[in-house]
Amino acid sequence: MLRYTLEKFLLMIFTLFIISTLTFFMAHALPGGPYQNPEKLTPQVKALFDIKYGLNEPLPIQYVKYLENLLQGNLGYSFKYMNQSVNGIIAKTFPVSAQLGLEALLFAVPLGLIFGILSALFRSRWPDYILVIIAVLGVSVPNFVLAALMQYFIGVKLQILPVAKWGTFAHTIMPSIALGIGILALITRIMRTSMLDVLGSDYLRTAKSKGLSQGLIIWRHALRNALLPIVTIIGVLMVDLITGSIIIEQIFLIPGMGKHYVNSINTNDYTLIMGLTIFYSALLVLAIFLTDLLYGLVDPRIRVAGRKE
Amino acid sequence: MASTIKQSHSPTFSADDFKPLDQKLDQERIARKSMSFWQDVFRRLRKNPVAMSALVFLIVLVMMAIFAPILSSHKFDDLNPTDKNLAPNAQYWFGTDDFGRDVWVRVWIGARISLFIAVVAALIDLLIGVFLGVLAGYRGGWVDNIIMRTIEVLSGIPWLIMVVLLIIVMGSGMTTMIIALAITGWVGMARLVRGQVMQLKNYEFVLASRTLGARTWRIMSKHLIPNVLGIVIVRLTMNIPAIIFTEAVLSFLGLGLQPPLASWGVLVNDGFKSLRTYPWNFWFPAAAISLTTLAFNLLGDGLRDAVDPRLRK
Numbered sequence: 001m002l003r004y005t006l007e008k009f010l011l012m013i014f015t016l017f018i019i020s021t022l023t024f025f026m027a028h029a030l031p032g033g034p035y036q037n038p039e040k041l042t043p044q045v046k047a048l049f050d051i052k053y054g055l056n057e058p059l060p061i062q063y064v065k066y067l068e069n070l071l072q073g074n075l076g077y078s079f080k081y082m083n084q085s086v087n088g089i090i091a092k093t094f095p096v097s098a099q100l101g102l103e104a105l106l107f108a109v110p111l112g113l114i115f116g117i118l119s120a121l122f123r124s125r126w127p128d129y130i131l132v133i134i135a136v137l138g139v140s141v142p143n144f145v146l147a148a149l150m151q152y153f154i155g156v157k158l159q160i161l162p163v164a165k166w167g168t169f170a171h172t173i174m175p176s177i178a179l180g181i182g183i184l185a186l187i188t189r190i191m192r193t194s195m196l197d198v199l200g201s202d203y204l205r206t207a208k209s210k211g212l213s214q215g216l217i218i219w220r221h222a223l224r225n226a227l228l229p230i231v232t233i234i235g236v237l238m239v240d241l242i243t244g245s246i247i248i249e250q251i252f253l254i255p256g257m258g259k260h261y262v263n264s265i266n267t268n269d270y271t272l273i274m275g276l277t278i279f280y281s282a283l284l285v286l287a288i289f290l291t292d293l294l295y296g297l298v299d300p301r302i303r304v305a306g307r308k309e
Numbered sequence: 310m311a312s313t314i315k316q317s318h319s320p321t322f323s324a325d326d327f328k329p330l331d332q333k334l335d336q337e338r339i340a341r342k343s344m345s346f347w348q349d350v351f352r353r354l355r356k357n358p359v360a361m362s363a364l365v366f367l368i369v370l371v372m373m374a375i376f377a378p379i380l381s382s383h384k385f386d387d388l389n390p391t392d393k394n395l396a397p398n399a400q401y402w403f404g405t406d407d408f409g410r411d412v413w414v415r416v417w418i419g420a421r422i423s424l425f426i427a428v429v430a431a432l433i434d435l436l437i438g439v440f441l442g443v444l445a446g447y448r449g450g451w452v453d454n455i456i457m458r459t460i461e462v463l464s465g466i467p468w469l470i471m472v473v474l475l476i477i478v479m480g481s482g483m484t485t486m487i488i489a490l491a492i493t494g495w496v497g498m499a500r501l502v503r504g505q506v507m508q509l510k511n512y513e514f515v516l517a518s519r520t521l522g523a524r525t526w527r528i529m530s531k532h533l534i535p536n537v538l539g540i541v542i543v544r545l546t547m548n549i550p551a552i553i554f555t556e557a558v559l560s561f562l563g564l565g566l567q568p569p570l571a572s573w574g575v576l577v578n579d580g581f582k583s584l585r586t587y588p589w590n591f592w593f594p595a596a597a598i599s600l601t602t603l604a605f606n607l608l609g610d611g612l613r614d615a616v617d618p619r620l621r622k
Binding site (some may be wrong): 011014015016018019022023026029136137139140141142144145148151152156235238239242243246247250251261262265266273277280281284285288 | 461462464465466467468469470473474475477478550554557558561562563564577581584585588591595598599602603606607610
């Protein structure tokens with residue numbers, strides 16, 4: 001297990017290194033400089049700014065300095081927001097996005113699990129059909145369409161919940177639902193398949209023939225084994241949350257990381273784009289690392305076989 | 310038999326006894342015409358009403374995308390300053406937008422562009438993914454190592470972020486969008502194919518082929534690729550709506566196609582801005598995206614069951 005963990009950890013570090021390098025060179029290949037109106041800057045002022053942001057040095061030296069800073073967890077200063085560090089912006093906006101993501105997970109994961117289990121237990125009867133339809137719709141309707149639907153009908157027409165912005169709990173309800181529905185549908189589908197697999201297995205028949213009660217069979221034998229595949233999608237969930245939050249925050253005008261990411265794209269804010277890209281990737285890579293660890297823990301075959309898929 | 314031999318010490322045989330038995334060759338013949346794998350798949354798919362309706366819907370959609378703009382008297386970029394923001398009516402079936410452009414025609418032009426981008430990008434994904442997946446799965450060793458490490462690194466970057474970065478660097482447009490989507494999209498396909506090939510390559514028919522002296526590329530093209538094709542097609546069907554969705558998101562973030570070109574993403578984005586006042590500008594393209602995604606997903610589910618009936622749940 002130790003070797004397995006170490007291997008996965010090194011892979012995580014390596015991946016992060018590659019991603020930072022890619023991001024650095026891509027950011028410097030961006031068309032148009034970082035300054036908003038470069039023609040208005042006198043050469044002297046531009047030179048001063050270049051020195052301030054370290055743009056006067058040759059690219060390899062900039063790259064080494066960038067890596068040094070990165071190792072110390074320093075993502076540099078934003079170009080657009082005067083005298084704000086990228087770290088500061090992340091520290092300010094990440095809690096907002098994290099709250100949104102957590103609320104979405106809190107509603108989507110348990111409900112998805114329950115839906116999946118019910119759907120499998122009621123296989124080919126009406127509860128199953130209804131839940132499968134919900135799951136297919138949840139996967140198919142894009143989250144921005146759902147967000148707009150809710151905004152229009154619940155926010156504007158019925159005026160039950162605030163249309164947009166961030167603040168009270170009421171503000172968080174619609175964005176969390178819009179963000180969570182896709183995850184709910186995904187988990188329902190996976191849980192249903194996995195539960196059906198387990199329900200058809202030999203050891204479940206054994207448990208039944210021992211005379212265990214239906215409830216005990218499902219709770220102790222079926223559920224625990226059926227939950228295994230859910231572990232593998234932690235990484236997928238993280239991707240869903242990240243991409244979802246970028247869109248949802250834009251629609252509901254939520255001052256989170258996703259909104260700032262879109263802003264940084266539109267304003268050519270190099271350092272902020274780079275910093276947020278690396279931060280997002282770090283989140284995802286960490287999630288993948290955790291998935292590997294958890295999977296190794298719950299399924300001994302994985303850690304013995306190493307990285308065989 | 311034994312008793313007959315005992316009774317008659319001098320057996321007499323007639324010439325008839327040595328005539329070959331009247332073999333009923335017909336009994337052994339397979340009466341039904343043998344079916345190819347894809348005929349079999351389609352036979353099963355036809356019995357699935359949900360998947361068939363999805364297929365019919367998609368065919369109609371493609372026909373509409375091709376013919377509706379031609380048949381309509383309006384052009385997708387015709388500006389009619391007098392007919393701005395009209396609700397759906399007899400002349401403009403889906404209403405008009407901010408510039409007085411006919412939303413009906415724009416939705417179908419959007420279908421052309423969105424479907425084109427999605428299908429081309431998905432096909433490129435398929436080619437790269439199948440090639441690298443088969444290579445990694447069959448060759449193993451360092452080839453596999455390099456490809457898998459690349460995949461692991463790539464899947465460490467959230468795909469949307471990656472596509473966004475690529476588009477910022479290359480500039481927005483249809484070609485760059487397809488390239489950006491293709492660069493990020495092959496990873497899942499390659500993983501899937503690699504897993505399948507690693508199982509397949511241990512089967513006897515591969516061993517037999519190798520024993521008979523078949524070269525690697527022949528084994529790949531004649532034995533491995535045809536055997537993964539079913540599952541690959543299913544994946545392709547599921548990838549197309551994912552790409553349509555990504556394209557829409559990119560337009561939403563302001564990185565999509567430039568006007569007057571209209572993909573579904575551009576239309577949804579334009580419509581969203583006037584959602585409160587002229588909601589039909591949003592609802593029609595949004596419904597188009599949602600229904601198309603739904604149809605592709607349902608068809609994909611049906612195809613998966615048809616390709617491998619054991620998976621049916």
